[in-house]
Amino acid sequence: MKPFFLFLAATVLLTSLAAPVSGATPRPSGLLTAAETPALIATLRNPDASIGQKAVACQQLAIVGTTEAIPAVSELLDHPQLAVQARNVLENMPDPAAGAALRGALPRLRPPYLGGVVNTLGIRRDSESVDALSELARNPSSGAAAESLLALGRIASPKALGVVRATAEGGPAELKSVAAEGCVLAAEALLARGDRSAAIALYDLASTSEPASPIRLAAHRGAILARGEAGIPRLLEQFRSPDPSLQQLAARVARELPSAATGPALASELAKSGPTVQILILSALSDRADSGLAPAVEPLAASPNAEVRVAALQALGALGGSSSVPVLLRALESKPESVNAPEVEAAASSLGHIANADATILAALPKSSAPVRAQLSSILGYRNAKGATDALLIQAADLDPNVGKAAFDALAAVATIAELPKVIQVAIHRTDSDVRDRAERSVYDICLKQNDASRRSEPLAQTFQETPSLTARASLLQIMAMLGDPAGSKAIALACEDLAPETRDTALRLLVNWPDASPVPTLLKIFKSTPNEVHRTLALRGIVTLSTLWASDGGTPSKAGRRPPAEAVQWLSEANAAVRNQVDEKKIILSGLGDLNCREGLRLLQPYLDDDAVRHEAELATLRAIKGMTAAEDRAAAASVLEKIATLTLDPDTRRQAKEALAAGAAKP
Numbered sequence: 001m002k003p004f005f006l007f008l009a010a011t012v013l014l015t016s017l018a019a020p021v022s023g024a025t026p027r028p029s030g031l032l033t034a035a036e037t038p039a040l041i042a043t044l045r046n047p048d049a050s051i052g053q054k055a056v057a058c059q060q061l062a063i064v065g066t067t068e069a070i071p072a073v074s075e076l077l078d079h080p081q082l083a084v085q086a087r088n089v090l091e092n093m094p095d096p097a098a099g100a101a102l103r104g105a106l107p108r109l110r111p112p113y114l115g116g117v118v119n120t121l122g123i124r125r126d127s128e129s130v131d132a133l134s135e136l137a138r139n140p141s142s143g144a145a146a147e148s149l150l151a152l153g154r155i156a157s158p159k160a161l162g163v164v165r166a167t168a169e170g171g172p173a174e175l176k177s178v179a180a181e182g183c184v185l186a187a188e189a190l191l192a193r194g195d196r197s198a199a200i201a202l203y204d205l206a207s208t209s210e211p212a213s214p215i216r217l218a219a220h221r222g223a224i225l226a227r228g229e230a231g232i233p234r235l236l237e238q239f240r241s242p243d244p245s246l247q248q249l250a251a252r253v254a255r256e257l258p259s260a261a262t263g264p265a266l267a268s269e270l271a272k273s274g275p276t277v278q279i280l281i282l283s284a285l286s287d288r289a290d291s292g293l294a295p296a297v298e299p300l301a302a303s304p305n306a307e308v309r310v311a312a313l314q315a316l317g318a319l320g321g322s323s324s325v326p327v328l329l330r331a332l333e334s335k336p337e338s339v340n341a342p343e344v345e346a347a348a349s350s351l352g353h354i355a356n357a358d359a360t361i362l363a364a365l366p367k368s369s370a371p372v373r374a375q376l377s378s379i380l381g382y383r384n385a386k387g388a389t390d391a392l393l394i395q396a397a398d399l400d401p402n403v404g405k406a407a408f409d410a411l412a413a414v415a416t417i418a419e420l421p422k423v424i425q426v427a428i429h430r431t432d433s434d435v436r437d438r439a440e441r442s443v444y445d446i447c448l449k450q451n452d453a454s455r456r457s458e459p460l461a462q463t464f465q466e467t468p469s470l471t472a473r474a475s476l477l478q479i480m481a482m483l484g485d486p487a488g489s490k491a492i493a494l495a496c497e498d499l500a501p502e503t504r505d506t507a508l509r510l511l512v513n514w515p516d517a518s519p520v521p522t523l524l525k526i527f528k529s530t531p532n533e534v535h536r537t538l539a540l541r542g543i544v545t546l547s548t549l550w551a552s553d554g555g556t557p558s559k560a561g562r563r564p565p566a567e568a569v570q571w572l573s574e575a576n577a578a579v580r581n582q583v584d585e586k587k588i589i590l591s592g593l594g595d596l597n598c599r600e601g602l603r604l605l606q607p608y609l610d611d612d613a614v615r616h617e618a619e620l621a622t623l624r625a626i627k628g629m630t631a632a633e634d635r636a637a638a639a640s641v642l643e644k645i646a647t648l649t650l651d652p653d654t655r656r657q658a659k660e661a662l663a664a665g666a667a668k669p
Contacts, residue, residue: 087102155189200223254284290319310342373398523542575592583614
């Protein structure tokens with residue numbers, strides 16, 4: 001069928017479902033009441049009502065229908081299109097008359113409608129239908145024998161169970177599997193009623209059904225769980241079975257059996273089992289996390305089977321204690337260079353989770369090989385091991401770069417603010433760049449633990465004053481710049497006057513990228529006084545960038561769109577006054593003056609409009625400044641400037657922009 005015709009058919013169906021018939025007004029089912037039953041019945045019996053309308057009526061009767069609807073609904077139990085909806089009405093109706101109607105329909109029904117009604121009687125657990133269902137169940141040619149056996153299992157009365165048991169034990173071969181399923185359904189019903197012994201008997205019977213069938217597996221599960229602690233021997237039998245499906249089932253049931261005796265029983269089975277079952281049991285024990293079972297698991301970490309070793313090492317993370325730590329450490333040392341080997345990964349993961357292991361790991365740390373020391377350092381960081389800072393500081397100073405990086409990463413988690421000075425001293429002596437990067441990041445992370453954000457750089461500033469190493473001082477400056485707090489800004493500003501040119505250069509480059517405008521006074525001082533041309537250009541760029549950043553948001557984000565703060569105007573005025581007669585410097589200052597959207601900015605821009613070297617840049621900066629003006633007094637000051645640009649500019653596009661601004665009244669008060 002083509003898409004258009006599918007759409008048309010769907011539209012017709014929806015229309016038929018929604019159209020009112022015989023006074024029954026369709027409405028959401030949540031608004032219906034039992035009083036609607038007569039109108040819904042009328043829809044069912046109306047020969048002009050569509051199938052869709054009758055289906056909707058059945059759906060609504062299943063929610064609010066009363067006993068008076070039973071005759072009309074019963075007539076539809078063998079309707080080719082409405083039988084399912086009719087059964088749903090009677091299935092949901094608590095009135096015994098609904099069950100009577102279903103039973104009364106049995107003689108006249110043929111498959112498949114007969115089986116549907118039988119299923120509904122089973123769902124209703126209709127005990128009065130047992131005789132009729134038993135007759136159908138005993139007759140394989142009835143067309144509903146299988147459905148009847150399942151229904152009898154759901155009803156689970158003594159008489160119903162007699163038929164189900166008899167069929168399971170000696171009935172026709174084609175019905176034995178269904179009868180076993182009926183036994184399982186009956187056992188679940190009996191358990192819900194508290195009849196545990198009868199349920200166990202049925203589970204046991206069903207467990208003898210065809211091998212590896214889902215029903216047999218469900219029966220084994222039920223037989224074990226229904227027995228509780230007494231089911232443990234049967235659980236172990238499934239592990240000993242040569243059938244992989246039963247072994248897998250046992251592994252799942254082992255997680256469900258709540259008895260405290262289950263874990264020890266599983267642990268005792270480990271030594272008797274082959275590798276496949278050992279792996280299943282180890283996984284189950286890991287999920288159960290029963291205490292006291294580590295001694296049974298630890299020997300398997302040395303199993304000749306690699307998969308068993310991995311499973312045992314993984315299980316020790318949940319089951320192990322202090323005695324398990326040496327086992328896990330040996331696994332790490334077995335392949336020290338293969339950090340991605342499954343056994344090494346499993347051992348490292350378990351060391352990260354095992355309880356009360358910090359002291360043992362710390363004791364092993366200095367005795368281990370370099371690759372293992374790197375792993376143990378990471379593990380201590382993951383564990384956030386208290387009291388591990390001093391041991392990690394020794395590793396952070398290690399010549400092996402991998403050990404150093406891992407130790408600094410761990411220190412970021414473990415070290416406290418009080419321990420920060422010690423970390424700084426080790427960090428500043430790392431000269432290898434990749435380790436130094438990790439060290440700087442670690443110090444930065446520890447600084448963030450200081451609650452007073454304005455003081456986070458204080459320990460770094462103090463160390464900066466005390467250390468002569470240029471590399472160390474550069475690292476400290478970098479960390480302070482990352483923190484971006486007032487203490488760091490002050491320290492870096494002082495470093496701009498350092499005797500070492502390398503330090504001055506680093507400090508200046510950090511200040512020009514500061515997150516706020518606090519370094520501008522320092523940059524102004526450098527711009528006005530330094531003989532270094534590179535530093536002079538850097539300082540001017542920093543002044544413009546930080547001042548215009550300050551000007552663009554009025555000093556605070558909440559003041560966006562207002563006149564720029566006086567500080568920004570003052571800073572750019574000072575810088576403008578110190579600009580030399582050099583094109584590059586003029587262009588840099590113009591880029592900043594164009595962001596001063598006020599008459600003071602216009603005053604600073606006007607001389608550049610007469611400077612042939614930068615006239616075009618000045619015109620563009622002026623237009624940008626005027627475009628952003630919002631205050632009336634500023635717009636009034638712009639009219640004459642716009643007229644001058646429109647008259648004198650040599651650039652057609654600039655002239656057009658100036659005239660458009662004038663015509664739009666952008667410069668009028």
